[in-house]
Amino acid sequence: DxxxxxxxxxxxxxxxxxxxxxxxxxxxxxxxxxxxxxxxxxxxxxxxxxxxxxxxxxxxxxxxxxxxxxxxxxxxxxxxxxxxxxxxxxxxxxxxxxxxxxxxxxxxxxxxxxxxxxxxxxxxxxxxxxxxxxxxxxxxxxxxxxxxEKTPYPLLKNTPLKNDEAKLVYDKIVEYMRLLYKEANLVHADLSEYNVLIDPADTTPIFIDMGQSVTLEHPNAREFLYRDVQNILRFFGRYGITDKPEELLSKIQAD
Ligand code: ADP
Ligand code: MN
Known part of the structure; x- marks a missing residue:
């Protein structure tokens, strides 16, 4: 022993x-x-x-x-x-x-x-x-x-959310995707629960990791946007968000 x-x-x-x-x-x-x-x-x-x-x-x-x-x-x-x-x-x-x-x-x-x-x-x-x-x-x-206190905010992936909180986070992420697209002329291009932090004080999302983000003129911008959309919908599916990719796309591209 x-x-x-x-x-x-x-x-x-x-x-x-x-x-x-x-x-x-x-x-x-x-x-x-x-x-x-x-x-x-x-x-x-x-x-x-x-x-x-x-x-x-x-x-x-x-x-x-x-x-x-x-x-x-x-x-x-x-x-x-x-x-x-x-x-x-x-x-x-x-x-x-x-x-x-x-x-x-x-x-x-x-x-x-x-x-x-x-x-x-x-x-x-x-x-x-x-x-x-x-x-x-x-x-x-x-x-x-x-x-x-020297500890980063948790990733969206590791943040427990109730369905109604998740809906608010989702709406804010959609708003950020729209602002990125319409105002900044950018597609994040690696958006997922791994590149969004959540501020625990008010559950607002924070986008990070934008090295690969591209302008809309980039030949693959649409493809990258579609991938971001699919990642977000896949993640929020578990919280009862039922938007189709086309619905989310039109929210992002709305004026
Ligand atoms: P990678 O390309 O390695 O994924 P990220 O930019 O996503 O790089 O950063 C990796 C991790 O570092 C993030 O998941 C997050 O935990 C932490 N991190 C990145 N930027 C910040 C920041 N500004 N404040 C706090 N933590 C951060
Ligand atoms: Mn990352």
């Missing part, structure tokens, strides 16, 4: 080490020397006062908590080395705003980061609730932290 316990604890330690080394590998990938230099510069300028912990490790980017001058910040760092950047090509190469970027990995990632900043600005000006974008520098995007 004791022997088994010893083996268990040794195995747990080994696992912890393994996990640790995985974490270190990720950090090594995200905090390369050029990225560290930009972070130092931003900190010398007073934009970042203190770096905090990791919030998320995604396919292309890591998000960290940080303290800014007055506000808390979310720092999204696109990884140069290990991001699945090939997927970015299809979005950015056909975007009329980004026709003259060279076809190399770093430039595509830098353009992508600037695009996310611009998309957030356009969304915010259109009246969509998004994190306030602050600055984009190479592969680093700094924005307002949406959360409380």
């Amino acid at each position: 004791k022997k088994i316990k010893r083996i268990d604890s040794a195995r747990d330690k080994a696992r912890a080490r393994e996990k640790d080394s995985e974490r270190l590998k990720v950090e090594e990938n995200v905090f390369d020397v050029p990225t560290l230099k930009i972070l130092y510069t931003l900190s010398n300028k007073g934009i970042i006062k203190a770096m905090g912990g990791a919030i998320s490790t995604g396919k292309e980017a890591n998000v960290f908590y940080a303290e800014g001058e007055e506000k808390e910040l979310a720092i999204k760092i696109y990884r140069i080395a290990s991001s699945t950047f090939k997927a970015m090509d299809a979005y950015i190469m056909k975007d009329p705003r980004f026709t003259n970027i060279r076809n190399n990995r770093r430039d595509i990632i830098f353009a992508w980061t600037r695009k996310e900043l611009q998309n957030l600005k356009r969304a915010k000006s259109a009246g969509v609730r998004v994190p306030e974008p602050i600055i984009a520098e190479k592969n680093i995007l700094i924005m307002e932290f949406m959360g409380e």
Whole structure:
């Protein structure tokens, strides 16, 4: 019995080490020397006062908590080395705003980061609730932290809702999709319960993750919009929302 316990604890330690080394590998990938230099510069300028912990490790980017001058910040760092950047090509190469970027990995990632900043600005000006974008520098995007006590607001996916609350959230999301489309000339293009946060104080949705958002001139804009519509309807189906895709589309395209 004791022997088994010893083996268990040794195995747990080994696992912890393994996990640790995985974490270190990720950090090594995200905090390369050029990225560290930009972070130092931003900190010398007073934009970042203190770096905090990791919030998320995604396919292309890591998000960290940080303290800014007055506000808390979310720092999204696109990884140069290990991001699945090939997927970015299809979005950015056909975007009329980004026709003259060279076809190399770093430039595509830098353009992508600037695009996310611009998309957030356009969304915010259109009246969509998004994190306030602050600055984009190479592969680093700094924005307002949406959360409380260093903890991000929950994703829509993880927010328990009663049917009547869900209906209000749905209506607000539809309104935001319409404002994006009509006022900002944008399609989110990765909209789902994974890219909407919920402010627990008033259950308002907050759109995030707009790197891939495209203008309506993009040749795939309609296809992306239709996919967003289907994702939203699939999610809200469980709360008794019965809109058909065409109905939701016409709400988004209404004046
Ligand atoms: P990814 O491309 O990795 O999906 P996201 O922009 O969706 O990147 O961010 C990943 C996660 O980081 C989100 O699910 C959310 O939990 C957190 N996050 C992103 N932006 C913010 C923000 N401005 N404030 C608080 N948390 C954020
Ligand atoms: Mn996301």
